[in-house]
Amino acid sequence: MADYDRDGGLQEMEPSPVEETPSGSKEDYFSSQNDVENPSQPIRSSTLGLSQHSPIWYLSRIQKYSSYVFTAYGLAHIVNTSIIPLITRSVPESERYLLLTRPYYQGIPAEPLLIIIPLWAHVISGVALRIVRRNLNAKRYGDSGNKEDRKKSFFSSDFWPRVSGVSKLGYPFLPLLAGHIFVNRAIPQQFPGGQSNVNLSYVAHAFAKHPVVSYAGFSALIGVGVWHITWGWAKWLGLTPEQVTVQGGERELWKKRRWYIINALAAAVTGLWMAGGFGVIGRGGLAPGYIGKMYDQMYQRIPVVGKWL
Numbered sequence: 001m002a003d004y005d006r007d008g009g010l011q012e013m014e015p016s017p018v019e020e021t022p023s024g025s026k027e028d029y030f031s032s033q034n035d036v037e038n039p040s041q042p043i044r045s046s047t048l049g050l051s052q053h054s055p056i057w058y059l060s061r062i063q064k065y066s067s068y069v070f071t072a073y074g075l076a077h078i079v080n081t082s083i084i085p086l087i088t089r090s091v092p093e094s095e096r097y098l099l100l101t102r103p104y105y106q107g108i109p110a111e112p113l114l115i116i117i118p119l120w121a122h123v124i125s126g127v128a129l130r131i132v133r134r135n136l137n138a139k140r141y142g143d144s145g146n147k148e149d150r151k152k153s154f155f156s157s158d159f160w161p162r163v164s165g166v167s168k169l170g171y172p173f174l175p176l177l178a179g180h181i182f183v184n185r186a187i188p189q190q191f192p193g194g195q196s197n198v199n200l201s202y203v204a205h206a207f208a209k210h211p212v213v214s215y216a217g218f219s220a221l222i223g224v225g226v227w228h229i230t231w232g233w234a235k236w237l238g239l240t241p242e243q244v245t246v247q248g249g250e251r252e253l254w255k256k257r258r259w260y261i262i263n264a265l266a267a268a269v270t271g272l273w274m275a276g277g278f279g280v281i282g283r284g285g286l287a288p289g290y291i292g293k294m295y296d297q298m299y300q301r302i303p304v305v306g307k308w309l
C-alpha cells in the first residue's frame, strides 16, 4: 500500500518488480520524455520500420528468444536419445526414430537456424550485455573520463555485473557442447559417407570401448546443460528465488521452496536423460566389423586424447 505524507506532500510507493535491473545510467533506466535516444515511450517506427530501444533492450531479447529456439532442439534431442531408447529398450530400434527426425534438424537451413545461429546469438548477446552494463556502471559510479583511469578501471571488478549462477553454468556448458558437436558432427564429416555413418551405435561403441571418458564426459554435458537450461527457464518465467515478490517473514520460505523445486526438476530431467542415455545406449555394446573399425578411427581424430583411444 502506498503511504501519503501530508506534511511533506510526498507519496511513499511500494517497491515494484521491473524487467531490467537498474544498473544502467539514470537516462537508461528512467528515460526522459525529451531524450531522443531513450524515449520513455518507444517511437513506433524509424526509417527501417524498427521501434527504437536501448542496446540493453535488444540484447536482452536476443539472449532470451534465441534460447527458445535451442530449447525446441533440446526437447527433440532428449526424445531421441533418452525417451525413445527407454521405450524401445534397444539401440537399433531407437535408431529408426533418430533417422526419421534427423532431416528436420540436420543440414541447411535447419541446422544454422535451429542450432548454430541461436547458440552464438545467445552467448554473444550475454557477453555484450555484460560489457554494456559494465560501461554504464563505470559512467555512473566512477569513470573520471581520464584515459589512464579508464584503462585501469576496465579490469576493476567494481563495475562488472554480478555473474549469476545461471551464467556460471553457461560458460562451462559452452566447451562441453562444442566438444559434443565436434565429436558427433565435425569428425564424421571427414569420412566418406559423412554424417550417415553416425548414429546411436557410434555413441554406444564409445561407451563400450572407453567407459570412463564416456561416462564422465556425458555426465558433465547433461548435468551442466540441464541445470543451466532449467534455471535459465526459471529466470525467464520469473520463478527463481531472487524473483520472489512476497515480502515479510514468508519471503525466505518462498525462496527456499523455489530453490528446492528448481533443483528437483533439474535432477529429474538429468536422471531421465541418463536413464535412457546410459541405461540403454550406454549398454548397446561395440559396433561389429568394418563399422566398429571406422568408429575407432573417428574417435582417434579427437585432438589430444585421440591418440590414446
Ligand code: HEM
Pocket: 067, 068, 070, 071, 074, 119, 122, 123, 126, 127, 130, 164, 165, 166, 167, 168, 169, 170, 171, 173, 174, 175, 177, 228, 229, 231, 232, 233, 235, 236
Ligand atoms: C536452451 C535453453 C537455454 C536457456 C533457457 C538459457 C538461459 C540463460 C539465461 C537466463 C542466461 C542469463 C543468466 C543471467 O543473466 O543471470 C543465460 C546465460 C548464458 N548462457 Fe544460456 N540458456 C540456454 C542455452 C544455452 C546454451 C546451449 C549455451 C551454450 C552452450 C548457453 C550459454 C550461456 C552462457 C555462456 C551464458 C552467460 C552469459 C553471461 O551472462 O555472461 N546457454 N542463459
